[in-house]
Structure formats: structure tokens, C-alpha cells
Amino acid sequence: MNKFISKHWKPKSLKKKRPAPYGANFTDEELEELEAKFIENYVKSEVKPLSMVFKIYMRYWKELLLCLVFFFLRHSPVFVLPIVTANIINFVAYPGSISSQTIMINIIVMVVLLIMNVPMHTIYAMFFNKVMRRVEAGLRGAMVRKLQQLSISFHKEMQSGRIQSKLMRDVESIHTLATQLFGSLPITIISIVVSLAIVVQKNLTVFAFFALCIPVAVLLVRIFRNKMSKSNKNFRVSMENTSASLMDMVTMNEITRAHGLEDKEVKKLSTRLRDVANTGLHLDVVQNLFGSCTWATFQIFQFSCLLFSTYLAFKGSIPVGDISLYQSYFSSITGNVSTLVGLLPLITKGLDSVSSIGEILSATDIEDNDGKHSMTELRGEYEFKDVAFSYEKDKKLLENFSLHVRAGETIAFVGESGCGKTTSMNLILGFNKATTGSLTVDGVDINDIDLHTYRSHIAIVPQNSVLFTGTIRENITYGVEDITEEKLMQVIEAARLSEFIASLPDGLDTMLYEHGANLSGGQRQRISIARAIIRNPSVIIFDEATSALDSVSEREIQKAIDNLTHDRTTFIVAHRLSTIKNADRIAVLKNGRCEELGSYEELMEKKGLFYAMQTAQ
Numbered sequence: 001m002n003k004f005i006s007k008h009w010k011p012k013s014l015k016k017k018r019p020a021p022y023g024a025n026f027t028d029e030e031l032e033e034l035e036a037k038f039i040e041n042y043v044k045s046e047v048k049p050l051s052m053v054f055k056i057y058m059r060y061w062k063e064l065l066l067c068l069v070f071f072f073l074r075h076s077p078v079f080v081l082p083i084v085t086a087n088i089i090n091f092v093a094y095p096g097s098i099s100s101q102t103i104m105i106n107i108i109v110m111v112v113l114l115i116m117n118v119p120m121h122t123i124y125a126m127f128f129n130k131v132m133r134r135v136e137a138g139l140r141g142a143m144v145r146k147l148q149q150l151s152i153s154f155h156k157e158m159q160s161g162r163i164q165s166k167l168m169r170d171v172e173s174i175h176t177l178a179t180q181l182f183g184s185l186p187i188t189i190i191s192i193v194v195s196l197a198i199v200v201q202k203n204l205t206v207f208a209f210f211a212l213c214i215p216v217a218v219l220l221v222r223i224f225r226n227k228m229s230k231s232n233k234n235f236r237v238s239m240e241n242t243s244a245s246l247m248d249m250v251t252m253n254e255i256t257r258a259h260g261l262e263d264k265e266v267k268k269l270s271t272r273l274r275d276v277a278n279t280g281l282h283l284d285v286v287q288n289l290f291g292s293c294t295w296a297t298f299q300i301f302q303f304s305c306l307l308f309s310t311y312l313a314f315k316g317s318i319p320v321g322d323i324s325l326y327q328s329y330f331s332s333i334t335g336n337v338s339t340l341v342g343l344l345p346l347i348t349k350g351l352d353s354v355s356s357i358g359e360i361l362s363a364t365d366i367e368d369n370d371g372k373h374s375m376t377e378l379r380g381e382y383e384f385k386d387v388a389f390s391y392e393k394d395k396k397l398l399e400n401f402s403l404h405v406r407a408g409e410t411i412a413f414v415g416e417s418g419c420g421k422t423t424s425m426n427l428i429l430g431f432n433k434a435t436t437g438s439l440t441v442d443g444v445d446i447n448d449i450d451l452h453t454y455r456s457h458i459a460i461v462p463q464n465s466v467l468f469t470g471t472i473r474e475n476i477t478y479g480v481e482d483i484t485e486e487k488l489m490q491v492i493e494a495a496r497l498s499e500f501i502a503s504l505p506d507g508l509d510t511m512l513y514e515h516g517a518n519l520s521g522g523q524r525q526r527i528s529i530a531r532a533i534i535r536n537p538s539v540i541i542f543d544e545a546t547s548a549l550d551s552v553s554e555r556e557i558q559k560a561i562d563n564l565t566h567d568r569t570t571f572i573v574a575h576r577l578s579t580i581k582n583a584d585r586i587a588v589l590k591n592g593r594c595e596e597l598g599s600y601e602e603l604m605e606k607k608g609l610f611y612a613m614q615t616a617q
Contacts, residue, residue: 034134034135034137034138034141034142036142036145038056038138038139038142038361039142039145039146039361042358042361042362049351049352049354049355049358050351050354052354052358053174053177053178053181053350053351053354056135056139056178057131057135057178057181057182060131060134060135063127063130063131064128064131064182066127067124067127067128067131067182067183068186068187068190070120070121070123070124070127071120071124071128071183071186071187072187072190073116073120074116074117074120074121074124075187075190075191076113076116077110077113077114077117078191078332079191079194079195079198080109080110080113081110081328082198082324082325082328082329082332083106083198083325084106084107084109084110085321085324085325085328086319086321086322086324086325087102087103087106087321088103088106088321089320089321089324090319090320090321090322091103093319093320093321094319097319128182128183131182132175132178132179132182135175135178136171136172136174136175139171139174139357140167140171142361143166143167143171143357143360143361144167146360146361146363146366147163147360149366149367150360150363150365150366151365151366151367151431152426152431152432154363154365158359158360159244159247160244160247161240161241161242161243161244161245161246161247161248162240162241162243162244163360164243164247165239165240165243165244166240166356166357166359166360169236169239169353170236170353170356170357171353171357173349173350173352173353174350174353174354174357176346176349176350177346177347177349177350177351177353177354178350180343180346180347180350181347184339184343185340185343188336188339188340189336189340191332191333191336192332192333192336192337195210195329195330195332195333195336196210196211196333198329199326199329202322202325202326203312203317203318203322203326205312205317206305206308206309206312206318206326209304209305209308210305210329210330210333212301216297216301220290220293220294220297220341224286224289224290224293224344227286228283228286228287228290228344228345228348229348229351229352231279231282231283231286231287232283232345232348232349232352233352234279234282234283235276235279235280235282235283236349236352236353236356238272238275238276238279238280239276241272241275242269242272242273242275242276245268245269245272246269246272249265249268249269287345290341290344290345291342294338294341294342295338298334298335298337298338299334301330301334302327302330302331302334305326305327305330306323306327309322309323309326309327310323367430367451367452369450369451369452369453372448372449372450372451373444373448373449373450374450374453375441375442375449375450375453375454375456375457376453377457377538378441378442378454378457378458378538378539379407379408379442379538379569380405380407380408380409380442380538380539380568380569381405381406381407381441381442381443381569382403382404382405382428382439382440382441382569383403383404383405383439383440384401384402384403384404384424384427384437384438384439385402385437385438385439385440386400386401386402386436386437386438387400387401387402387427387434387436387437387438387439388400388401388434388435388436388437388592389420389423389427389432389433389434389435389592390435396435396592397418397420397423397592398420398423398424398427398434398592398593399591399592399593400437400592400593401420401424401437401592401593401594402594403587403594403597405569405571406569407442407569408567408568408569409569409570409584409585410565410569410570410572410582410583410584410585411570411571411572411583411584411585411586411587412571412572412573412574412580412583412585412586412587413425413571413572413573413574413586413587413589414573414574414575414580414586414587414588414589414610414613415588415589415590416590419589419590419591419592420589420591420592420593421573421589422543422573423592424571424589425541425543425571425573427439427446428539428541428571429455429458429460429541430446430449430451430454430455433446433447441454457537457538457539458537458538458539458540458541459531459532459533459535459537459539459540459541460532460540460541460542460543461525461528461529461531461532461540461541461542461543462528462543462544463543463544463573465516465521465524465525465527465528466528467512467516467519467524467527467528468512469511469512469513469514470511470512471506471508471509471510471511471512472501472504472507472508472509472510472512472527473488473508473509475512475516475527475531476488476491476492476508476527476530476531476534477531477534478531479535480534480535483534487534488508488534491530491533491534492508492530494530494533495526495527495529495530495533496526497523497526497527497530500523500526537568538568538569539568539569539570539571540565540568540569540570540571541570541571541573542570542571542572542573542574543573544573544574544575580600581600582600583599583600584599585597585598585599586598586599586600586603586610588603588608588609588610588613590609595608595609596608596609596610
């Protein structure tokens with residue numbers, strides 16, 4: 001596995017490169033290196049979420065340490081102000097106890113520190129936010145990269161709405177967590193340490209009183225930690241489920257409206273939204289109860305500190321000005337301890353998100369092409385030998401399936417729904433692996449082939465055309481570069497798109513709505529066919545490619561298909577038997593087996609299953 005990661009996700013040319021200078025924008029090379037590193041960390045590691053966060057961000061430890069220095073300089077007026085305030089009060093209350101020269105030095109130091117605040121804060125923010133945004137982009141890129149490597153089975157099991165939630169919401173939560181861990185947390189701890197150090201130097205009795213608030217804070221955290229962790233997890237899962245249901249609703253909108261099921265969909269999603277509201281309410285109650293308990297406890301401590309230091313000043317144990325000093329530092333300590341305690345909900349949420357994205361980044365259901373046979377060319381000879389395939393033990397989709405496909409042959413798969421046609425295509429594409437038996441491609445077992453290089457020679461036209469938001473030109477040339485305008489026009493003509501595109505005001509540059517919603521089904525399918533043609537593939541798969549077309553369009557497209565399939569191995573899955581008359585052979589599938597095999601004329605003469613299907617149509 002580590003060797004596989006090293007080869008595929010850590011480009012050798014990038015291994016020794018350091019992040020781009022902070023004055024520059026993020027580079028593709030740097031983000032690619034980050035993505036590979038994050039994937040490697042998750043796959044190799046079994047550490048806890050908090051340790052994983054540090055592994056992710058520690059490659060920038062020098063930058064984060066520098067940020068801490070600038071933040072300390074920026075925050076220094078807060079440390080010095082109580083001392084200067086106490087000195088000024090004591091200068092007035094006890095004439096002669098402090099020289100005017102000392103007071104003047106105090107004022108100058110304070111002014112200098114205040115002036116330094118702006119540039120120090122600007123430099124800190126630039127360095128810190130560069131690191132945070134860089135890692136945020138790297139994490140999202142790593143997830144996208146890993147999603148492209150995970151098997152089709154993984155994508156079938158993981159709802160797209162959940163993936164979207166992990167990619168956007170969970171990474172944002174991790175960004176917030178890191179901002180607190182590497183920004184707020186260090187300076188908060190430093191503020192507490194500095195305040196305690198100054199107080200212990202001034203008065204040990206007051207220091208002992210100060211130290212009491214820390215174990216109280218720890219006790220509060222222990223009481224609420226598990227409750228908040230559980231509430232955060234429940235809320236995240238509820239949000240993921242709602243996101244998945246929302247995407248389903250959007251996808252099914254036309255069907256819902258066509259069948260008058262709007263109220264049912266509203267009720268279904270309302271149930272999800274109510275669940276989000278309830279789990280969110282429970283989380284809010286726990287967090288607010290935690291916050292109110294913390295605030296009340298520390299306010300009691302702070303008021304007690306005021307009474308205690310006033311009592312010491314009344315007895316003459318400390319100067320009157322030191323009341324202000326101790327009150328300021330105790331306020332700083334309680335405020336910072338409250339900040340630490342208040343970080344718990346954010347940290348809990350962030351750590352849960354670290355585990356959540358791990359469901360993708362640590363997934364091992366990947367196509368491991370390391371060391372496998374690279375397909376520099378593909379003749380297109382296939383042989384199924386006693387292939388069986390099933391998702392469940394008791395339900396086989398293919399069984400004892402044997403078939404030899406010659407290079408350049410056009411072969412059609414027909415049969416009732418569920419007979420194994422689509423399963424056979426998924427085996428050919430390498431999306432699924434045979435449970436038993438074998439499938440060879442050009443004499444090589446498909447399990448020994450680098451599927452990435454293999455699929456580069458294949459084009460597929462699916463039953464439901466897949467178009468993205470963009471221009472017609474971009475949809476046709478997807479994944480293909482350096483296409484001349486002449487070649488593109490030939491492809492458009494072959495796909496019978498010329499007349500349609502000529503009728504559009506913007507022609508090839510016409511923008512498509514989501515999923516090509518502003519086109520007819522036939523027009524969408526022709527664009528899919530043009531996308532296949534332009535790849536000049538060695539093997540073509542038509543999965544019900546003409547099912548969305550009317551009879552006239554079907555005849556036109558059939559001519560294009562006939563031209564396209566010349567000297568290429570072609571697989572056609574069809575229900576409409578009129579589209580496969582010109583196939584070299586037709587495989588008739590039933591219950592996962594190849595029951596009949598022959599040309600159209602041979603099967604019709606045989607008067608078996610195919611003859612019965614054709615007669616019925």
C-alpha cells in the first residue's frame with residue numbers, strides 16, 4: 001500500500017519542493033504535494049484525531065512558530081498595561097515611592113508597544129492565514145483526489161450528499177479547529193503563564209488564590225466533554241443525512257412534480273430538517289449550559305479576588321495600586337481559562353470532522369494499479385471464462401458466463417432486465433471484479449492490467465447522458481486536448497449535431513444548464529455520442545445509447561454508430577432489438593448466463609429466446 005501511495009500520490013518531481021513563498025499564490029505543484037501527503041498520513045496512520053491534526057499541520061511548524069512570535073509581540077501591551085497602571089496609581093497614592101523618570105519610561109514603553117501592535121498583527125495574520133488556507137485547500141484536494149481513486153462500489157455505498165458534507169462542512173470545521181489550536185490556544189496558554197509568573201514574583205499568597213481556578217476549569221471540562229462529543233457526532237450525522245436527502249430531492253424534482261408527490265417530498269425532507277433541529281437544539285443546550293456554568297464560576301472567582309486583594313491592601317500587605325494589577329491579571333487568567341474551556345465545543349466538533357473525512361481519506365477500497373500491465377494499445381479481444389459475479393452470496397447476477405469476443409467485432413447483449421447485461425459491461429470496464437472465473441483482455445487477465453491506461457482506450461455512451469454545466473464544446477471535448485476545429489466539425493457531423501448546433505445563436509459556445517436541462521433527451525444523447533467519437537477509442541460501449549431518441553433520430557444516430565464501430569470492438573446493450581440488426585453477433589442473456597449466441601439472422605432462424613423477444617416487440 002505504501003509503495004502504491006508513493007508511486008501514484010507523491011510525484012517524484014515534487015518530493016523535495018518546499019511550499020511557495022508567502023507572497024505568492026498557491027501553486028498546483030504545492031497543492032498536489034500536500035494532497036499526496038495528507039492521503040499518505042491517513043492511510044498509514046491509526047492515530048487518534050488530535051494527533052492526526054498535528055501530523056497534518058506540523059509540516060508548517062516553522063511558519064506556525066514564527067506566527068506565535070509575532071502574536072506575542074502584538075499581544076504584549078496586554079501583559080505590560082497592568083504593571084504600568086499599578087505604577088501610576090502607586091505614584092499618585094504614595095508620593096516618592098516611584099520616581100517620575102520610571103513613570104516616563106513606563107509610558108514610553110507602553111506607547112511603543114501600542115504602535116507596534118498594527119504591523120505585528122498584520123504580519124501574523126498574513127503568515128497564519130496562508131498556512132490555514134493552504135492546508136484547507138490541500139485537504140479538499142486530497143479528498144477529491146482520493147474520490148477519483150476509490151472504487152465504483154465505494155461511490156455506490158457512499159451517498160453524494162454525505163460526500164459533499166464531508167468535503168465542505170467537515171473541512172471547514174477542521175479549519176476552525178486548527179485556527180483555535182494553533183492560533184488562540186498557544187497565546188491563551190502564554191497569557192496565563194505570563195500572568196501567573198508576574199503574580200508569583202509579586203506575591204505568593206495571591207498566586208495560591210489564582211491557582212485555584214485551574215483545577216475547577218479542568219473539572220468542568222471533564223463533566224461536559226463526553227456529552228458534547230456525543231451531541232456533536234449526532235448533529236454531524238444528522239446534517240449528512242439531510243444533505244443526502246436534499247440532493248435526492250433536487251435530482252427527483254421532475255419526477256416528483258410529474259406525479260404530484262410534492263407534499264410527500266416536503267414531508268420527507270421536513271422530517272430530516274426536524275431531526276437536524278432537534279439534534280442541533282440538544283447540542284446548543286449542552287454547549288450553553290457548559291458556557292453559563294463556566295462564566296458563573298469564574299465571575300465568582302474574580303469577585304473573590306477583588307475582595308481578597310482589597311483585604312490585603314487594607315491590612316497594608318500590598319500597595320493600593322496592586323489591587324488593580326492583581327484584578328487585571330486575574331481577569332486575564334479567568335478570561336483565558338474561559339477561552340480554553342470555550343474552545344472545547346469547537347475542538348470536539350473539529351475532531352469529529354477529522355474522523356469524518358477519514359472515512360474517505362483512509363478508505364482502502366481503491367484500484368491498485370501499481371506494477372500492473374500498462375496498456376499502450378488495445379486490440380479489443382475479450383474472453384469470459386466461467387465468470388460468476390454477485391454482490392450477495394445468495395443472489396448471483398452472472399453465473400458460468402463464457403463468451404469470446406474477437407477484436408473489431410460488434411457484439412450486442414440483449415435480455416430481460418436483471419439478466420446481467422449491465423453487470424457484464426461493468427466487468428469489461430473494470431468497475432467490478434469477477435467473483436469466480438476470469439476475464440481476459442488481449443490475452444491478459446483484467447486483474448493484472450493497469451485500469452487507468454486501459455480505460456484511456458475506451459469510450460462509453462451511457463443510457464442516461466451525463467452532461468455538466470458548461471458549453472456544448474466543453475462537453476464534447478471533455479478530457480481531450482488539442483482538437484482542431486476541422487476535426488470537431490467532423491465529429492459533430494458524424495453525431496448528426498450539425499443542424500441542431502447551427503440553429504443555436506451561440507453555436508458550440510451555447511451554455512448548458514445543469515445536466516443539460518435546456519436540451520431534449522435526444523440532443524443530450526447525441527452530445528454524449530460526439531464525446532465518444534472524438535476520443536477515437538479502440539473499444540466502444542453503447543449502453544442503451546438510442547433509448548432516448550425518436551425513430552427518426554434513432555435512424556440517423558444508427559448510421560453514425562455504424563460508421564464509428566468500423567474496425568473497433570463494440571459492445572451494445574439494447575432493449576430495442578431494431579438497433580442491433582447490424583451487430584456481428586448477439587448474445588442473449590438469461591439468469592446471468594449466455595443462452596443464445598449468433599447473428600440476427602441465425603437467431604431468428606433458431607426461433608428461440610431471441611425470436612420470442614423480437615416477435616413480442
